[in-house]
Amino acid sequence: MKKNVLIIGAGGVAQVVAHKCAQNNDVLGDIHIASRTLAKCQSIVDSVREKKALKTGGVIEAHQLDAMDVEATKALIRKTDAKIVINVGSAFLNMSVMSACIETGAAYIDTAIHEDPAKVCETPPWYANYEWKRREEAEKAGVTVILGAGFDPGVVNAYAKLAYDDYFDRIDSIDIIDINAGSHGRWFATNFDPEINFREFTGRVWSWQDSKWTENRMFEIGKEWDLPVVGTQKAYMTGHDEVHSISQILKVPNVRFWMGFGDHYINVFTVLNNLGLLSEKPVKTAEGLEVVPLKVVKAVLPDPGSLAPDYTGKTCIGDLVKGVKDGKEREVFIYNVADHKQAYEEVGSQGISYTAGVPAVAAALLIATGEWDVKKMANVEELPPRPFLDLLGRIGLPTRVREGDDDRAL
16 A cells, blocks of 8 residues: 655755655655745645656645644644655754654654754753653554654664674774765855754764763864765764764764865854854844844855755765674775765755655655554664665665775675
């Protein structure tokens, strides 16, 4: 039986999710897209129709929804008979949408950790602050809730579990490396929601080292990495969602996340931050208007979705895993390379959105076929990685494994 899908959100990632759901609507059934701005949802519907992305004849519709309103979200789930909800809206929506799913019985998928708009960089492990508190509730309701099923978090969690299952007897460290070697041609822009983007980097950097939480400042620790396709790239240790689940679930003593930043980004970020323009706290103007500086910055920056037509270059994201196998030290890099231009040609989005959106659809397909329909809450590293990674290879994000001079497809 087909499983109708409700997509929450209408940004660049939602564009990818809608196209990929359409390409697989023989399994997923009717597709519904909902956000506060109906016109954005309709634009995605139009894009899917223009590209003739629907694999078989079927429904694809736009809806207006305030997803913070749990009752309204429940009503839309019931109206559309959605069996799977893919939440790619703001990270502020997660708990509300999850509540609607648990109460209606629809499976829930998201691509990033929940955030409280009033709090930045809470105490780790982050998942324990919100999502994990609802494990028992989800299992009691028999509802599948898959957390962080984007790329990072998501695919990199599956890479970690693959390494844990197949490549190592003991893992000593996992370094997750995220490099965007592409160019969008704008003077300054962020690749996803500027508000969420900046909030990631204005707080403390938490990493898991020697089996304890370690705190650093943003851009304090940088390192050059020699990577496939994109070459030598500078990346900085950054706090990130998957560190907080992999470290606790797989019990690896060292888990770190590294993201590539150019000097120009760092300079602009530093000036904005030092001026207080990245603050989430309201301020009053001389005219008596109350504004949130971070929201003003978001309003004047380019919409990340608008970057797609001119984006060129590639991304490289993967896990560098070190440990022991059969009594010998081993080092393996499990990774994917994505192309911005190819992503735009296929689904009308840039590569960052593509890498986040395709895995969420793969998760939906695995729920629909039963392989990941676990009837409880799970992070990706708690689920079988092979079906996920094999499916990703077929629908647009192939995995490669580099060990020494050997570099091959998974």
